[in-house]
Amino acid sequence: MAETSFLEVKNLVVEYTSDKQVIHAVNNASFSLKRGETLGLVGETGAGKTTIAKTILRILPDKAAKIKAGEIFFEGEDLLSISEEKMRTIRGNESAMIFQDPMTALNPTMKVGVQISEAILLHNNCSKQEGKKRAEEMLEKVGIPGQRFNDYPHQFSGGMKQRVVIAMALACNPVLLLSDEPTTALDVTIQAQVLDMMKDLKTEMETSMIMITHDLGIVAEVCDTVAVCYAGEIVEYGSVVEIFDQPMHPYTIGLFGSLPDMNGGRARLTPIKGMMPDPTNLPKGCFFQDRCPYASDECRKKHPDLNNAGGTHTVRCIRKGDEQNA
Amino acid sequence: MGKYIVKRILWLIPITLLVIVFVYTILFFAPVDRARAALGMGASEQAIAEFNEKNGLDKGYLGGLIIYLKNLLHGDFGVSYYTSVSVSKQILVRLPYTVKLAILATTFGVVIGLPLGILAATHQNSWLDSLTMALTMFFSAMPTFWFALILVMIFSLHFRWLPSVGYESWKNYVMPVVSIGLHVSAIIARQARASTLEVIRSDYVTTARAKGQKESKIISDHVLRNGSIPVITVAGGNLAAMMGGALLIEQIFTIPGIGTYLFSGIASLDIPVVLGCVTMLSVFHGLIIVLVDIIYTFVDPRMKVAIIQNSAKKKILRGGETT
Ligand SMILES: Nc1ncnc2c1ncn2[C@@H]1O[C@H](COP(=O)(O)OP(=O)(O)OP(=O)(O)O)[C@@H](O)[C@H]1O
Ligand SMILES: [Mg+2]
Numbered sequence: 001m002a003e004t005s006f007l008e009v010k011n012l013v014v015e016y017t018s019d020k021q022v023i024h025a026v027n028n029a030s031f032s033l034k035r036g037e038t039l040g041l042v043g044e045t046g047a048g049k050t051t052i053a054k055t056i057l058r059i060l061p062d063k064a065a066k067i068k069a070g071e072i073f074f075e076g077e078d079l080l081s082i083s084e085e086k087m088r089t090i091r092g093n094e095s096a097m098i099f100q101d102p103m104t105a106l107n108p109t110m111k112v113g114v115q116i117s118e119a120i121l122l123h124n125n126c127s128k129q130e131g132k133k134r135a136e137e138m139l140e141k142v143g144i145p146g147q148r149f150n151d152y153p154h155q156f157s158g159g160m161k162q163r164v165v166i167a168m169a170l171a172c173n174p175v176l177l178l179s180d181e182p183t184t185a186l187d188v189t190i191q192a193q194v195l196d197m198m199k200d201l202k203t204e205m206e207t208s209m210i211m212i213t214h215d216l217g218i219v220a221e222v223c224d225t226v227a228v229c230y231a232g233e234i235v236e237y238g239s240v241v242e243i244f245d246q247p248m249h250p251y252t253i254g255l256f257g258s259l260p261d262m263n264g265g266r267a268r269l270t271p272i273k274g275m276m277p278d279p280t281n282l283p284k285g286c287f288f289q290d291r292c293p294y295a296s297d298e299c300r301k302k303h304p305d306l307n308n309a310g311g312t313h314t315v316r317c318i319r320k321g322d323e324q325n326a
Numbered sequence: 327m328g329k330y331i332v333k334r335i336l337w338l339i340p341i342t343l344l345v346i347v348f349v350y351t352i353l354f355f356a357p358v359d360r361a362r363a364a365l366g367m368g369a370s371e372q373a374i375a376e377f378n379e380k381n382g383l384d385k386g387y388l389g390g391l392i393i394y395l396k397n398l399l400h401g402d403f404g405v406s407y408y409t410s411v412s413v414s415k416q417i418l419v420r421l422p423y424t425v426k427l428a429i430l431a432t433t434f435g436v437v438i439g440l441p442l443g444i445l446a447a448t449h450q451n452s453w454l455d456s457l458t459m460a461l462t463m464f465f466s467a468m469p470t471f472w473f474a475l476i477l478v479m480i481f482s483l484h485f486r487w488l489p490s491v492g493y494e495s496w497k498n499y500v501m502p503v504v505s506i507g508l509h510v511s512a513i514i515a516r517q518a519r520a521s522t523l524e525v526i527r528s529d530y531v532t533t534a535r536a537k538g539q540k541e542s543k544i545i546s547d548h549v550l551r552n553g554s555i556p557v558i559t560v561a562g563g564n565l566a567a568m569m570g571g572a573l574l575i576e577q578i579f580t581i582p583g584i585g586t587y588l589f590s591g592i593a594s595l596d597i598p599v600v601l602g603c604v605t606m607l608s609v610f611h612g613l614i615i616v617l618v619d620i621i622y623t624f625v626d627p628r629m630k631v632a633i634i635q636n637s638a639k640k641k642i643l644r645g646g647e648t649t
Binding site: 057059088089091093096099104105106108115123152154168 | 451527530533534535536537538539540547548551552626627628
């Protein structure tokens with residue numbers, strides 16, 4: 001595994017503290033990503049997807065969040081043990097993030113172009129004019145006229161803001177792109193446009209990507225591998241083919257309940273009855289036990305390990321483990 | 327934009343008129359015999375009649391108001407009932423002291439309060455933050471005259487470094503400015519801390535961090551501007567309020583500003599004096615608020631658009647009505 005891994009997240013544990021309560025947002029998450037590959041990170045709201053992405057860039061709120069354990073190897077280096085200075089040279093440069101909410105991700109009192117050129121000027125030895133020129137090129141690339149460099153975010157529509165956020169993330173040709181639901185804020189036609197644009201840019205720049213999404217259509221369209229996230233842990237992991245052909249974890253099966261309409265249009269993850277366990281008070285045993293139709297006594301007693309299910313496919317469920325062992 | 331400002335300034339006229347009418351009404355119906363107060367109890371009937379005629383007090387409520395407004399139109403604020411000194415002259419002489427004090431104290435407040443508030447926010451929950459919060463709590467709760475008296479005790483009575491009365495030298499302004507400024511800076515620091523904390527937690531600051539920007543540049547480029555918007559409101563409001571003079575402070579340090587003048591006018595129900603001060607106060611207050619709005623549009627581009635769109639929308643509506 002290690003030989004070709006470009007990004008490897010190992011046993012990541014992240015907690016938030018709010019009102020003296022500890023929120024277990026990420027619990028022992030592990031996955032890896034090869035150069036040029038796209039990993040789809042799926043799961044319902046509050047599963048810890050954004051937290052994982054922010055941890056990779058080390059931009060979690062420093063008071064509220066704490067990385068309790070884990071390693072993140074990026075091009076062979078553990079991002080969690082390097083200095084802040086070193087990390088700053090990676091952020092926005094080799095690794096960049098497209099934020100979930102374009103409405104709040106842009107500074108309302110700073111020109112849009114200046115916000116794009118900020119990263120360019122930080123990571124390249126170039127003059128202000130050169131930075132401006134490149135920012136204008138980035139705007140053109142995402143389909144916004146370069147003259148709009150001097151506009152402020154409020155002069156843009158939601159879709160255009162999202163493009164600006166994308167242009168900002170791509171400004172320094174990152175080798176790792178963390179896209180946090182880059183299309184949820186957009187209407188369907190623009191969604192398709194933005195997605196196509198990202199796919200083009202990705203092949204053009206040979207970028208590896210973590211695509212956080214609720215949209216199975218997007219997963220099928222752009223991802224090579226999938227990690228299903230539940231209550232802060234990866235419950236199923238494998239190639240798109242493996243996961244789509246043979247989802248094994250009851251949670252994944254539940255999510256894919258809508259798969260038959262895949263041909264009809266964009267299928268979204270279907271809601272599953274019940275709620276995710278309270279992240280301040282996770283149950284003993286399997287986190288999915290309360291919603292699982294197959295839950296047994298053992299599921300309530302012992303937390304399941306990630307079991308191999310053939311190929312690169314792994315599942316965190318004892319049923320799978322039993323089959324495997326039997 | 328220019329049109330908007332002119333409109334805002336024109337609006338000050340009816341507002342000021344309304345203020346004048348209100349204040350005049352209260353003063354006119356106050357149960358006091360101004361002639362006897364001015365001329366003494368033993369004044370002759372004739373002297374009293376002359377006094378009332380000279381000051382327009384014989385024209386009744388409406389007559390007096392109309393005469394006052396007529397004179398105001400010619401820039402004449404009338405004369406004090408009791409000293410016969412021209413009110414406009416007095417205001418012109420006194421205004422510079424009050425303006426100087428107001429601007430210096432507000433500047434002091436911003437220069438000390440804004441960085442302190444930002445520092446406290448960026449070091450949230452540290453000893454620096456706790457200390458700032460404790461101090462600003464104290465300084466915003468204590469009245470300014472209390473600081474003034476403490477300062478006088480220390481710097482005038484004990485060390486004899488600063489004069490406690492007078493208005494000629496810059497030294498006379500140190501203690502008045504500091505005693506008001508400490509209070510203002512405490513309020514501004516608390517506001518700056520609160521708004522900075524909010525901005526620091528906002529998504530666009532995380533975005534800036536994700537670009538690899540340094541913390542210090544994040545504060546100066548992203549946080550400062552957004553965090554200072556509420557601070558402008560507080561500073562502007564303070565400046566406007568201080569145009570009426572810092573009453574007690576002018577009194578303590580015998581600064582001949584608007585505050586002392588207004589105070590003496592109110593105490594003796596001297597209608598022209600009070601109305602003159604109030605008119606001036608309401609105009610300045612309005613102008614400062616317009617000025618603050620203009621500053622807003624420079625700091626926050628969203629404001630400018632809101633203003634322009636607002637007037638454009640009205641124009642469209644009006645156009646629609648005529649066609
Ligand atoms: N700043 C924070 N302070 C405290 N708790 C937080 C903070 N940010 C996130 N959390 C908590 O951490 C958990 C994971 O949140 P996260 O934002 O990573 O979820 P997500 O999978 O991205 O969800 P969504 O699909 O809604 O974006 C949630 O329980 C959330 O309430
Ligand atoms: Mg999220």
